[in-house]
Amino acid sequence: MQINNKDIIEKFFQESVKTKQNIKNDNFIGYLCSYIPEEILISGGLNAIRIKGDKESNLADGYMPINFCPYIKAVWEETYKKTNNLNPIVFATSCDGMKRLYDLFLNYKKDSHSFILDIPKKNDKISYEFFAGRLKKLFEFVKKISPDKEINEYDLIKSIEIINKKRYLLSELTKIYEADLINFISTSQYFDIIDLSLSTNNEIFNNELEIFLKNAKNTLDSDYSSLNRDNLLKNNQKIMVIGNYLNDKNFWDIFTESGIKVVSGDLCISSRYFDFQVELKNIIEYENKENFLKSNHEKYYENNIDNLLKIIAASYLKKPYCFRMASLNEKLETIKNKIITENIKAVIFASLKFCDNTLYFYPELKSELTKLNIPSLYLDIDYGNSSSGQLRTRIEAFCEMLF
Amino acid sequence: MYTCGIDIGSVSTEALILDIDDKKNYKILSYTVNKTGSDSKTAAEDTFNIALQKAKLNKNEINSIVATGYGRVNVAFAKKNITEITCHASGVTLLFPDVITIIDIGGQDSKVIKIDKVSKKPIDFLMNDKCAAGTGRFLEVMAKTLEIDLENFGEIFLNTKNKVDITSTCTVFAESEIVSLIGHGVAKEKIIKGLIYSIADRIISMVSRVGLEAPVCLTGGVAKNSGISNAIEEKLGVKLKIPFEPQITGALGAAYLASNY
């Protein structure tokens, strides 16, 4: 059952590497949280890059406590070291640590462009409205620093469509990856593609990913027919990973090398990042329905940046929740459903160290998993340290215990 | 007058006797470095007695005694207790009057002290958090794990080109990390180099919190290890001043301050 996927994947990476080369140092805006709408960031012609930080963190230790989020430290390491030509950065009130990161930035990088986006913790009408107001401020900030100073509603709609397409394609990729029983796309490769999507020219990336998905589907369809599906299903052991910003190739390599299928589960770079759409037709929920139906769409959008921002606000607050959000019931239900419907064997809860929001979720999750009789492994991770022997041993031992 | 400073640390105890006049001109008559062991009270007495013998003096000839270090409260015969922060600062300033930043790496804790240019007194200090990472104890445990004598670390550091990154700063975890590195066949020399850098990193982040200002002096037992001092110099980009006997600066400062009481 050897299938040669090498060509297809290599071609994809070769093509999409172009997207990286396209981004010059001066035409991007950095951002730090999945709640910051990429569609607004790119609406004036800039590329949006999720800042990954410098993982060799030791300088940041002088500025932040020892027990502080390693991702935030890595970001500070990267930004502090860059003394000139720092690109604009959009921060968010994601968590306490991020707020303190912004304090340091304001203090030591006074001359750089920066913005902090206030993100509500609830998903209700007054929160949408408040968030839309804050997005307006972000929009004004983006206008100020973009090559295109006069961003109109068409630019914004176009940006929404581009990011919607990216989200759709990444969801499709996830479907193929999760249903894939023959390891056509390995765990490492899957997360490599996601990683690429976080810092890319979205239009080129979308085109390449679309072609890749088409080829992948064709190959898989033709090859599956020759294989015994039941047999494959039996041998396929799925593990769900729940956590936060786990963006480290070494970590995923452990699973690939151990031949374990990771179902992406719930991460800052998986479902929380792309498992939703900004529904332009949602406008009906907000404005008088009759007016909307009477008007023709294009005309309606005229001078309606505010309306678009409201839709973005609502879509983002409704998207799969980060642990920072007020109520996590829905999240727990989604996780439980996925475990049952997709026949997940075990859960790995992997959090970057010192992430309060994530860590407080584990006691509840653990007790639910115990009720479902699903074994789980708890890992706290130093950003960029995922290859350490200890971590590998723990993951491998857990898997040996399971299968 | 004759004064004595006794510095009772978690690992070692030092006593130093000074002959000091009204104009604060001083001469070191004797000093002793001893193991603290399990009883800091006895260690203080024993060390004091040895220093007396070396100086050929009697107990009652000593006019004033100041005790410092963790065990300072256990020295009943001392006139006064002063923290090791003030004593180190005082001792280092006597040896190197222009020093502004002191790095002291002791057995169970390390500290960085900043000295005021004018008053020559400490104005800020920082001590490591409660774990033993970045201290002499950490090095000892690692040397034991590696089965290599601590004394050879300096030479190994200089003669080894590459390092492996030791990411765990906790003594317990670093130990297991090292065991696993050895298991993977990584050369011990590379591990040592990595270890030394990891300690230097811890120290440097403390220095950075206080703010680096040269001249910098390194004291404490670990200062005798050239590997550590080289790594810190390299990372700080500053040449370190190291006293002739890096362990006695606390006792020296204490003895000097004792002349005030």
Next chain:
Amino acid sequence: MSILSVKTKITKNIQNNLNSGSIKRLLRIISSKPVLALYVSSIKSITDRYLNIYTIRYMNEVYSGKYPVAYGSLFLPYELINGLNLKPFLPEVMGGFTAGLGVTDKTLKTASNKWYSSDLCTFHRSAAGACEMDLFPKPSFIFCSNLACDAAGKSFLNFAKKYDIEDRYYLIDVPHENDNESINFLSQQLEHIFYDVSKKLNKKPDLEKLRQSINHSNNFRKFALEANEIRRNLFDYPQYFNGLNYILPFFGLCGTEETVNLFKIMKNELRDKLLKQDKNKKMKKVLWMHLKPYYKNEIFNILEKNNCRVVFEETSFIFWDELNPDKPFESLAKKMLSNPLRGNGGNRIKAMQYLSDYYDIDGVIMFSHWGCRQSNGLSRLVKESFNSKGIPVLVLDGDCVDINNCPAGQIKTRVEGFAEILNSI
């Protein structure tokens, strides 16, 4: 029987019979008049005595099961909660109490068994353990906010789950900035809570009661401001006086008549002390930031022995303007937004600079409670801002709740070393 042995007996009793029934029984016994009189008889300060009587009686009410109890995090508009006739119960403060009673070995262990990571704040962890052990009264409502940290919202959500009252869990989302949109957003939330809770209690919304609560809060504010002013020149405090012991009335019972009385007594007692104080008395003035250890410790004694006196605490700061009883929700929203712990760290630094000028501070101790991300993340900038004015800062690493995470020897050396620095200036 001496008072000391009564206290020891009570503590031992709680340690040995750790369940809500025994706590309830004990509170009933202690809060009876003769026992309470004996209990407080050894307390010299009249403010401290009132605080003890008031707290014990209050806790007895909370545990009695006769009133609806509302869990709340520290920086909430308690005028609103008291105005709804709910009995506030502050799990974070109780986390501090567990330290004072010496039961954290049990509560923290329980939390750890429930998979609370040891990297988390011990106020919340110990409270989570105590809640899991059923040491707390059963709540009717749970309120919390993201002011000043993420941890409260998350740990309180787990309480709501335990008691199965997630429909009565309210997270007050305090915006990062202080502008009109924020005031609007926040006051809408407070208004919603007021009407929603009234509905769930099957009661008519009682705006008159809310107004009364706001008036109490204003009166408390007035006395506290006067007491704070007296403290500018005061070194000679009543025995064991510590501003950090007044957290519960200052925040949780704000809006009650008793808190007004307490701060009136405090103002009077401090004024008398000031009048009797030796005019030549001079000590080094220390500003205390964050909270303190709530188990038995020597920090404040060490400072005093070394000629240093904590003359003000961050938590005693009256940072808000007088409230308008006719615009309750808007003025409570404004109060929350004017909290220096809201928004950028610059707000907090500015407030501390103001206090340092007002009290003519010689040095600052910033207690760095293990795992308190929101506060510790700012320590570098706090230090820089004070050092630039020539004021030394001690960032004192420790743990307010877990004595095992805060070795006394290291604390002593640091505090003494700091005192030596202050005295040499």
